[in-house]
Amino acid sequence: MLTIDTLTNEIDGKAILKGLSLTINAGEIHAIMGPNGAGKSTLAYTLGGRPNYEVTGGTATFEGADLFDMEPHERAAAGLFLGFQYPVEIPGVSNLQFLRESLNSQRRARGQKELSGGEFIKLAKEKAGLLGLDMEMLKRPVNVGFSGGEKKRAEMVQMGILDPKLAILDETDSGLDIDALKIVGAGINAIMRKPDKAVLLITHYQRLLDYVKPDFVHVLAAGRIVKSGGPELALELEREGYAEVVAA
Amino acid sequence: MNALTLPTRKAEEWRYSDIDALATIWPTPAPSRIDVAEGDSVRHHLLQDVGEGAAAVHDYVITIADGARCDFHVLNIGGKLGRVTFTVTIGSNAHFELNGAIIGGGDQTLEIITSVTHEKPDSTSGQTIRSILGQRATGSYLGSINVARDAQRTDAFQSIKAMLLDRTATANAKPELEIFADDVKCAHGATVGELDKAALFYMASRGMDPATAKTLLLKAFVAGVFDDVADEAVKDALEAAALAKLETLV
Numbered sequence A: 001m002l003t004i005d006t007l008t009n010e011i012d013g014k015a016i017l018k019g020l021s022l023t024i025n026a027g028e029i030h031a032i033m034g035p036n037g038a039g040k041s042t043l044a045y046t047l048g049g050r051p052n053y054e055v056t057g058g059t060a061t062f063e064g065a066d067l068f069d070m071e072p073h074e075r076a077a078a079g080l081f082l083g084f085q086y087p088v089e090i091p092g093v094s095n096l097q098f099l100r101e102s103l104n105s106q107r108r109a110r111g112q113k114e115l116s117g118g119e120f121i122k123l124a125k126e127k128a129g130l131l132g133l134d135m136e137m138l139k140r141p142v143n144v145g146f147s148g149g150e151k152k153r154a155e156m157v158q159m160g161i162l163d164p165k166l167a168i169l170d171e172t173d174s175g176l177d178i179d180a181l182k183i184v185g186a187g188i189n190a191i192m193r194k195p196d197k198a199v200l201l202i203t204h205y206q207r208l209l210d211y212v213k214p215d216f217v218h219v220l221a222a223g224r225i226v227k228s229g230g231p232e233l234a235l236e237l238e239r240e241g242y243a244e245v246v247a248a
Numbered sequence B: 001m002n003a004l005t006l007p008t009r010k011a012e013e014w015r016y017s018d019i020d021a022l023a024t025i026w027p028t029p030a031p032s033r034i035d036v037a038e039g040d041s042v043r044h045h046l047l048q049d050v051g052e053g054a055a056a057v058h059d060y061v062i063t064i065a066d067g068a069r070c071d072f073h074v075l076n077i078g079g080k081l082g083r084v085t086f087t088v089t090i091g092s093n094a095h096f097e098l099n100g101a102i103i104g105g106g107d108q109t110l111e112i113i114t115s116v117t118h119e120k121p122d123s124t125s126g127q128t129i130r131s132i133l134g135q136r137a138t139g140s141y142l143g144s145i146n147v148a149r150d151a152q153r154t155d156a157f158q159s160i161k162a163m164l165l166d167r168t169a170t171a172n173a174k175p176e177l178e179i180f181a182d183d184v185k186c187a188h189g190a191t192v193g194e195l196d197k198a199a200l201f202y203m204a205s206r207g208m209d210p211a212t213a214k215t216l217l218l219k220a221f222v223a224g225v226f227d228d229v230a231d232e233a234v235k236d237a238l239e240a241a242a243l244a245k246l247e248t249l250v
């Protein structure tokens, strides 16, 4: 589904990713862990096409197409979803408006019929219900005045509505209380654990991985994947810390 | 205001104007007078949408008697030069409310000029102006609030915000206060900004195409200006004209 080959990038002239390679197949769940400042969010943003995240070398192929050849909104229409470490607030634009325009833009791009108001509300209700988010919250402006945990939950409602092929979730577990973590974990499984989909979870903690069990765990340090393994690698990291595991 | 000699940009209130465009319609017609009688409440609106390349100047002289109220909504979007001016005198326990939007592109010069005088005690005024300027357009708000010595307990605000879509567009905002009374509340704020890049990327990451995303942010920016237009047909007409103009700029 996604093949990243020796990717290098720069932000404002500063090299962050330094030859990162990673392959994610349909049906797989990958987790990336790594120290603060390693480049995990940079990887997510670069794949999403954030302005100023300049690709200086390497390739990324998504579903057979050159990802870096597409505009950010085209990547989303092709099936890529980015869960933000810090979801953005948009005053004056309601979640429902935001999501309906997003979904219909995607559908137009794919040559599908747009959803009517009624069809969209039905879909939004279903996905909000799945994540235990009150529909009233979706009438409020995007992320404005939401608590940290509410923002993460709202992002998962967005993912449910947009129904991507590949979700890159950047610390979706941060800010969630114990119960919310469980609900969000179950939500990710319900939406994304399918043979034709894949997930890349960026996280610092094993907690989320208890609910969303990864097939592969990678350690990203200093702009590269320095170690890969199965689910046991996350446990090992939690026990021993990055220094030990990366050196070994 | 309607002197027979063409003004120059040396005069403060013409400082950002387009005198060449003005010359094509000079001398401009006499001002429209609105006199609101004691205790009355009136609503007015103006959709300034003169044809491309043309010039239009609308001058209003408004007096609001004691205990009266005037609400004015203005959308200034048309012409090479579009200029709307308000000279307002407010009596005691009276209120003036101006809600306006300027939306310009090309090489348009669009202006709202106000001079609001609180003459007597206990009067209030509010002015909310939102400007969206693209390409080489210039949008200006010059607004003076004058509080006379007797006008104690005046409460006046000006909220002026402009959004620039291109580096080549210009926004001028000059709120001014001249206060001779001592027990007065006046608040004014003016900001000039650009579309929020983080929001645009967030919207793109959800699949929204750039034109839809920009239009949504701009609609949110001017939302509220026409919220309290009482006549639904007028409200729809103003909102539709604003949206149609926005769509030519994104």
Ligand SMILES: Nc1ncnc2c1ncn2[C@@H]1O[C@H](COP(=O)(O)OP(=O)(O)OP(=O)(O)O)[C@@H](O)[C@H]1O
Residues within 6 Å of the ligand: A011, A012, A014, A016, A034, A035, A036, A037, A038, A039, A040, A041, A042, A043, A085
């Ligand atoms: N605009 C920028 N200009 C310069 N350096 C930047 C910029 N943005 C990020 N960086 C740097 O890039 C490096 C990687 O940052 P990134 O946010 O990808 O780390 P991370 O692995 O996600 O860390 P965390 O676990 O703390 O979220 C950091 O050293 C950071 O300071």
Ligand SMILES: [Mg+2]
Residues within 6 Å of the ligand: A040, A041, A042, A085, A170
């Ligand atoms: Mg990060």
